[in-house]
Amino acid sequence: MGKHYDELIRLSREVSDYSSIGAVLSWDQETYLPPRGARARGRHLGQLSALAHRLATAPEVGAAIRGAEGEKLEGAAAVNLREIRRSYERQTRIPTELVRELTETSVAARQAWKEARAKDEFPIFAPFLEKLVALRRRYAEAIGFDGEPYDALLDGYEQGMTAAEVSRIFDGLRPRLVALAAKIRGARPLRTDFLHRSFPAPGQARLGRRVLELMGFDFQAGRFDVSAHPFCTSFSPDDVRLTVRYDESFFNAAFFGLMHEGGHGLYEQGLPSAHEGTPAGEAVSLGIHESQSRLWENQVGRSRAFWRHFFPFVREEFPDALRDVTEEEMWRAVNEAKPSLIRVEADEVYYNLHIMLRFEIERGLLLGTVRPADTPALWKERMEQYVGVRPDTDADGVLQDIHWSGGMIGYFPTYSLGNLYAAQFLAAARKAIPDLDERIGRGDLRGLLAWLRTNIHAHGMTWRAPELVEKVTGEAPNPDYLVSYLERKYAEVYGI
Amino acid sequence: MGKHYDELIRLSREVSDYSSIGAVLSWDQETYLPPRGARARGRHLGQLSALAHRLATAPEVGAAIRGAEGEKLEGAAAVNLREIRRSYERQTRIPTELVRELTETSVAARQAWKEARAKDEFPIFAPFLEKLVALRRRYAEAIGFDGEPYDALLDGYEQGMTAAEVSRIFDGLRPRLVALAAKIRGARPLRTDFLHRSFPAPGQARLGRRVLELMGFDFQAGRFDVSAHPFCTSFSPDDVRLTVRYDESFFNAAFFGLMHEGGHGLYEQGLPSAHEGTPAGEAVSLGIHESQSRLWENQVGRSRAFWRHFFPFVREEFPDALRDVTEEEMWRAVNEAKPSLIRVEADEVYYNLHIMLRFEIERGLLLGTVRPADTPALWKERMEQYVGVRPDTDADGVLQDIHWSGGMIGYFPTYSLGNLYAAQFLAAARKAIPDLDERIGRGDLRGLLAWLRTNIHAHGMTWRAPELVEKVTGEAPNPDYLVSYLERKYAEVYGI
Numbered sequence: 001m002g003k004h005y006d007e008l009i010r011l012s013r014e015v016s017d018y019s020s021i022g023a024v025l026s027w028d029q030e031t032y033l034p035p036r037g038a039r040a041r042g043r044h045l046g047q048l049s050a051l052a053h054r055l056a057t058a059p060e061v062g063a064a065i066r067g068a069e070g071e072k073l074e075g076a077a078a079v080n081l082r083e084i085r086r087s088y089e090r091q092t093r094i095p096t097e098l099v100r101e102l103t104e105t106s107v108a109a110r111q112a113w114k115e116a117r118a119k120d121e122f123p124i125f126a127p128f129l130e131k132l133v134a135l136r137r138r139y140a141e142a143i144g145f146d147g148e149p150y151d152a153l154l155d156g157y158e159q160g161m162t163a164a165e166v167s168r169i170f171d172g173l174r175p176r177l178v179a180l181a182a183k184i185r186g187a188r189p190l191r192t193d194f195l196h197r198s199f200p201a202p203g204q205a206r207l208g209r210r211v212l213e214l215m216g217f218d219f220q221a222g223r224f225d226v227s228a229h230p231f232c233t234s235f236s237p238d239d240v241r242l243t244v245r246y247d248e249s250f251f252n253a254a255f256f257g258l259m260h261e262g263g264h265g266l267y268e269q270g271l272p273s274a275h276e277g278t279p280a281g282e283a284v285s286l287g288i289h290e291s292q293s294r295l296w297e298n299q300v301g302r303s304r305a306f307w308r309h310f311f312p313f314v315r316e317e318f319p320d321a322l323r324d325v326t327e328e329e330m331w332r333a334v335n336e337a338k339p340s341l342i343r344v345e346a347d348e349v350y351y352n353l354h355i356m357l358r359f360e361i362e363r364g365l366l367l368g369t370v371r372p373a374d375t376p377a378l379w380k381e382r383m384e385q386y387v388g389v390r391p392d393t394d395a396d397g398v399l400q401d402i403h404w405s406g407g408m409i410g411y412f413p414t415y416s417l418g419n420l421y422a423a424q425f426l427a428a429a430r431k432a433i434p435d436l437d438e439r440i441g442r443g444d445l446r447g448l449l450a451w452l453r454t455n456i457h458a459h460g461m462t463w464r465a466p467e468l469v470e471k472v473t474g475e476a477p478n479p480d481y482l483v484s485y486l487e488r489k490y491a492e493v494y495g496i
Numbered sequence: 497m498g499k500h501y502d503e504l505i506r507l508s509r510e511v512s513d514y515s516s517i518g519a520v521l522s523w524d525q526e527t528y529l530p531p532r533g534a535r536a537r538g539r540h541l542g543q544l545s546a547l548a549h550r551l552a553t554a555p556e557v558g559a560a561i562r563g564a565e566g567e568k569l570e571g572a573a574a575v576n577l578r579e580i581r582r583s584y585e586r587q588t589r590i591p592t593e594l595v596r597e598l599t600e601t602s603v604a605a606r607q608a609w610k611e612a613r614a615k616d617e618f619p620i621f622a623p624f625l626e627k628l629v630a631l632r633r634r635y636a637e638a639i640g641f642d643g644e645p646y647d648a649l650l651d652g653y654e655q656g657m658t659a660a661e662v663s664r665i666f667d668g669l670r671p672r673l674v675a676l677a678a679k680i681r682g683a684r685p686l687r688t689d690f691l692h693r694s695f696p697a698p699g700q701a702r703l704g705r706r707v708l709e710l711m712g713f714d715f716q717a718g719r720f721d722v723s724a725h726p727f728c729t730s731f732s733p734d735d736v737r738l739t740v741r742y743d744e745s746f747f748n749a750a751f752f753g754l755m756h757e758g759g760h761g762l763y764e765q766g767l768p769s770a771h772e773g774t775p776a777g778e779a780v781s782l783g784i785h786e787s788q789s790r791l792w793e794n795q796v797g798r799s800r801a802f803w804r805h806f807f808p809f810v811r812e813e814f815p816d817a818l819r820d821v822t823e824e825e826m827w828r829a830v831n832e833a834k835p836s837l838i839r840v841e842a843d844e845v846y847y848n849l850h851i852m853l854r855f856e857i858e859r860g861l862l863l864g865t866v867r868p869a870d871t872p873a874l875w876k877e878r879m880e881q882y883v884g885v886r887p888d889t890d891a892d893g894v895l896q897d898i899h900w901s902g903g904m905i906g907y908f909p910t911y912s913l914g915n916l917y918a919a920q921f922l923a924a925a926r927k928a929i930p931d932l933d934e935r936i937g938r939g940d941l942r943g944l945l946a947w948l949r950t951n952i953h954a955h956g957m958t959w960r961a962p963e964l965v966e967k968v969t970g971e972a973p974n975p976d977y978l979v980s981y982l983e984r985k986y987a988e989v990y991g992i
Binding site: 014017018020021024025028032033034035036037039040041043044047048218219220221222223225235236238239276 | 510513514516517520521524528529530531532533535536537539540543544714715716717718719721731732734735772
């Protein structure tokens with residue numbers, strides 16, 4: 001392309017390589033690290049991230065960017081310049097002192113949060129939340145924003161998205177979800193007892209492998225292992241690692257957990273290798289990443305067609321536990337919707353309601369319209385209003401999530417955006433593949449994966465999330481797809 | 497100590513950290529890496545080793561060494577300065593061009609060796625061996641030596657050892673080993689059929705864990721996993737990884753393999769944490785490392801006392817395979833000695849004879865008295881003379897080992913030195929713990945480990961191998977201990 005651009009790519013790949021090396025160490029930390037190994041591992045990870053940060057914000061990067069701006073770049077090169085420049089500017093605008101203060105405060109806040117949650121004493125965490133909000137507001141101001149401080153933080157997770165836009169989307173979702181939830185609460189409860197029978201881990205592992213293979217996950221370029229909290233990480237498109245946690249007395253946990261992480265993994269495996277280590281070879285955003293996991297976990301994994309094909313394998317693996325269960329009962333059971341206090345246990349109907357109240361509270365915190373001290377009461381009130389249950393404790397309320405204690409404010413909406421994009425993408429895929437359900441019912445998921453590869457995975461960061469959604473589906477992010485899908489499915493599941 | 501010394505330690509620890517990070521990636525490569533992940537992994541490892549090399553040979557290191565020389569260092573600090581200076585001088589004496597040429601030639605030579613071995617065609621490998629010998633001779637000349645070129649290479653693996661000294665030691669071993677082997681060939685063969693029955697891997701894994709726990713391996717600070725070629729690696733004294741390969745139709749492979757790697761692992765876990773990342777916290781040499789693995793594998797693991805304690809556990813795990821086997825038969829069987837073509841399958845009697853012929857050949861190659869083209873014939877001749885068998889092919893002869901194809905010339909003697917040190921160390925331990933055999937027979941190995949910790953592990957690189965042996969045992973490395981141990985044991989094993 002040009003010598004400045006080539007230099008920029010060399011620098012970008014070097015940073016990316018050190019990040020990938022750090023990802024290997026983090027993966028090992030969650031899967032196989034012996035307890036006493038944690039001390040050295042922390043030092044090694046700190047050293048690598050300091051090195052990557054130093055390289056990413058080095059003056060040479062700035063010089064290469066300025067040089068490359070005169071080189072008339074096109075295609076992937078233009079994407080790379082745009083994204084490397086954005087990231088460089090974001091990172092260099094934050095004073096080193098503020099980064100340090102945020103890191104230190106987060107470490108202390110994480111400890112305080114753990115203690116507060118264990119003792120159910122919000123006041124232990126309150127001063128740290130206050131300090132983190134103040135620091136994140138300074139952070140937002142350092143980066144700059146057009147609308148409100150929240151935008152600058154959200155943009156770090158979901159580029160191009162704003163608080164106003166999230167608000168518009170959530171306003172479209174909330175009343176219909178609340179109404180659907182109310183209807184389901186009035187319906188006859190489903191039979192779900194058998195999901196809590198005995199499912200030994202080795203059988204779950206075999207089924208997990210089978211479903212990942214069916215999805216098209218390439219085991220020559222990835223694997224899965226056990227960890228306390230499931231995740232997906234990637235060291236290159238040819239080395240994608242998933243993790244799983246087995247609950248031997250609850251079928252759903254590992255099975256849908258693996259389909260979820262597998263969805264993330266398929267995205268990583270589908271990114272263009274030619275652009276590895278540069279933005280043109282990276283995922284668009286957290287929301288788009290989440291759309292891939294939710295699409296496979298929910299839109300596919302909880303569909304009637306999927307269970308038509310897959311139920312015999314599950315029953316073959318667990319003949320005792322499922323001795324008196326039909327394919328239809330299984331499909332209904334994995335779709336059970338009921339109010340719960342905890343976000344990570346929520347189903348498709350309730351999940352986004354959990355997110356909305358978090359979004360409203362954190363947006364208010366940054367604007368100054370919500371005081372940290374008021375969040376416990378506000379949380380309870382909104383839970384009752386949206387989800388229909390009121391937590392007795394703050395441990396099951398405002399203290400349940402780890403995010404804020406690490407300074408991650410502005411992150412939550414990406415989960416809901418993922419759900420919403422997933423529904424909108426699948427509606428588009430259905431137009432392109434009219435017999436999609438019949439194919440899924442035959443266990444043929446190749447067409448769907450090929451569509452995702454071509455339309456989403458292969459493009460890396462070419463378009464930002466809202467542009468990509470519009471490009472692929474013909475319209476801006478629209479909550480109607482998600483609500484219509486849920487209304488349709490749940491009418492059938494509960495016969496309402 | 498002084499500001500230059502402190503700076504030197506900071507630099508040394510930084511290099512050590514990047515080496516440890518590389519070790520994590522290498523461990524993962526051998527245990528869990530999906531096949532297609534190898535490409536990115538190679539790039540990441542190359543990048544880390546280039547970084548570590550650049551940092552280790554940076555001018556700042558030279559300046560800190562010169563500054564620290566004026567700071568009157570004592571104890572561990574003096575050891576660190578001595579060893580960091582030595583390593584810095586060795587590394588900076590080699591021209592970058594030569595390092596590059598060696599690396600590139602090794603990559604090509606490795607491929608050629610694989611092909612040559614698969615096709616049993618030595619001429620495919622010959623030109624590469626020739627080139628590697630020439631490069632390693634230039635390497636030795638760049639470093640410098642008092643005696644002969646071999647010394648400079650051997651010193652890189654076993655500091656303070658020379659070809660002349662190895663020769664003296666081997667001359668003490670050879671005739672008595674050859675005589676012992678001849679006697680055993682004349683004795684009645686042992687019963688060993690049961691070692692080749694069915695030993696399912698899960699049972700072998702449980703036994704492996706049990707024997708490692710008995711040895712005192714700390715599973716809070718280490719673990720073991722499966723790999724094609726067993727090894728031990730360490731990321732800190734608190735994170736030591738062993739690997740094992742299960743052969744379900746041969747008991748010895750995994751069991752003694754794990755005791756062997758466990759011996760290495762105990763050494764790594766016993767190094768002083770306070771000096772982590774500096775020579776005072778590192779292993780002395782390859783030979784001393786090997787002495788720890790051989791001591792546990794052979795001196796302990798193949799002793800009569802050990803089987804008195806351990807046989808019931810093995811029979812409990814494998815009641816079918818060992819239904820008609822006594823403790824005594826088991827002990828004899830695991831000590832079977834017989835000539836074989838392959839070094840890695842050799843027993844305690846024959847192993848060192850395999851090493852001697854390699855040492856003689858590689859020493860001659862460097863001196864120019866042996867031509868690469870002559871090595872196949874020379875190998876066969878010496879095998880017949882020392883081991884008593886003659887390979888039909890070069891694949892089972894001169895091409896069997898991987899070492900030379902990677903430029904590792906001067907490495908082999910460290911295996912035999914390990915055997916020799918192990919026997920000499922155990923003789924000293926026996927003096928300190930007169931009831932050692934009774935303790936082992938009761939399954940109490942703590943006293944032995946404590947002795948090794950105090951006398952060897954805790955000292956890091958304080959003394960070089962020959963000094964350490966003298967310090968611990970009261971005399972210079974002496975082959976008599978090894979031969980006497982073997983003569984005594986084999987007289988009993990074979991009733992000769």
